[in-house]
Amino acid sequence: MKLWEYVVRRLIALVPVIIGVTVIAFVLWKAIPIDPALSYLGSKARPEQIAQFHADWHLDDPLPSQYLFYMGRLVTGNWGPSFVNHFPVLDNLATFLPATLELTIAAMLFALPVGIYLGIVSAMKRNKWVDHVSRFIAILGVAIPIYWLGIMLKIFFHENLAVVGLNILPLDGRLDPTLVPPPTVTGFYTIDSVLALNLTDFISAVAHLLLPAFTLGFAQLAIILRMTRSGMLEVLGQDYIRTARAKGVPERDVIFRHGFRNATNATLTVAGLTVGSAFAGDVYVESIFSWNGIGKYFLQAALHAGFTDLLGYLFVVTVFYVSANLVIDVLYAAADPQVRLGGS
């Protein structure tokens, strides 16, 4: 099977999954015990307003036709008004998404290389001190709650605290409040400030990014490190590694060309899963570091039982998560000739 056939086949297989997610979201919405009209209009709403809301949203129709109505709105991009701030949900998501993507990408840019590097070194120097330190990091990264790590960093970097009193990194927001944000092109403050040639903004944006990205990346780093290490240990024990060494291939090539190329399977798969846990971690990190992304928005929606916001967010995150895994599978299939594309 050709690669493009594989991609098409996987894309078609995604359709039922996405539809299934919309069903789950729909069931959740119908399970909300409060009348959405009341939570949207407030308790002082007049009966005719409530009736109007019910009619607009087809709230009194039979369930299947309500679902079709909901799907119709989803497909046409009319995702309804937000319960958090009454703007259209789609606009809200578009406003908040770049901040989350900037944070998540920064976290992955830190977690992936460091995790892979430590994993490889740790496997090469098995049971030496580098290995012990790496394994300690791997264990801590899984056991330390991301929300607690963020709070600990805030304590360490706060000026008023006698504990450490480091006052070098900002703790809240995306940019110094005295600065004007760069004109929006990509929505990433770091990139936009470069495009606007605004050095002050750029430095401030990067400084604001460091602590949240580290917090978010630490757990992902630990998982990636763990999988890379065990994948490398398995591969390094194989015969062809011994053959490569015996015929005098430089150690560097043995590790990276013969070893890591074959150990990428585990690392890539786990990298796909970390995209999901990074989106989940965003909810914590954004609310701790006052980062105005979709994670914080989602939490606000959850606390206000805002169903339009919840449905929109669930849909967007699932699509991102599923496509990230698809991209990784395709990359993997393209990189490794051993993968049978025909299998399920």
Added chain:
Amino acid sequence: MAVETGKQAPGGWWRDFLEDHASRISELKYTLFLFRKNRLAVLGLLLILLVVAIAFLAPYLAVQQPTYVNINGQLQQRWQFHDLPGDYQVFLGPSLAHPFGTDNFGTDWYSKVLYGASVSLEVGLLVVIPASLIGSLLGLVAGFKGGIIEEVVMRITDIFLSIPSLILAIAITAVLGRSIEHVMYALIITWWPWYTRLVRGQVLSIKERQFVESAKSVGASPTRLMLRHVLPNSVSPVIVQASMDFGYVILTAAGLGFLGLGAPPGTAEWGVMISEGLTYLFNAWWMSVFPGIAIVLAVLGFNLLGDGLRDILDPRLRR
């Protein structure tokens, strides 16, 4: 008192039992030997035992006791100020009288952290056991029956796994409302699919093995095949996964509490306590620090144990 009947000596059933199961007993002894050799797994078990001991002994170890008051039909903890030894004060730093300091009401934080252990363990038990049972059962049936049943079960599993689990759990608790029971429902709903996928994979590989084939050829019924031959051989990965998940469930449940979607404020629940500390972070750092350490230790225990069990139960690494 054993009754002498015929040739059987006193305690004969015991000897018979030992003889019948000699191979399994030596296997078990070998497993215990491997476990004792695995220092990290032993450390994990000790940490778990510590948390369990604290959960049971909290009323004796604590210096302050919660009283329970009925609010809107729900029993809620209220921490009395006046039964503190000496005069209480708010925002006291860690000291001998208050090892973990006090909060904005003058509650002794050390006592509250101790009480938190039982809440977390309870959530862990009541989520991991039902989730692993439901998930494993579905996986067993799907892998064993195949066909349309397998297709339907696995597609539903895929759908649930395509939403990051914390996010689905947040959405569910947001819908159901803030309470610790709702957190448990939410976590059961998000956790079972992992077991279905795991067990189905196991069953598919075990189904093809020779001993199952031979049992089938002798005429064992499908139910017997499933329960006597396939199930026991797919249990060990479930145990490993369940041990790991116990830690993750504690972590996630506390996280939901932290976000304001779990236990109500004032509860002796580690996540809620961390978020209460967040309000006074720069005046009373101890409020967030100590409940967090408790979470780390508990999660660490289950993780180390799960990791160790995986190495010990992995047939490729045995012998």
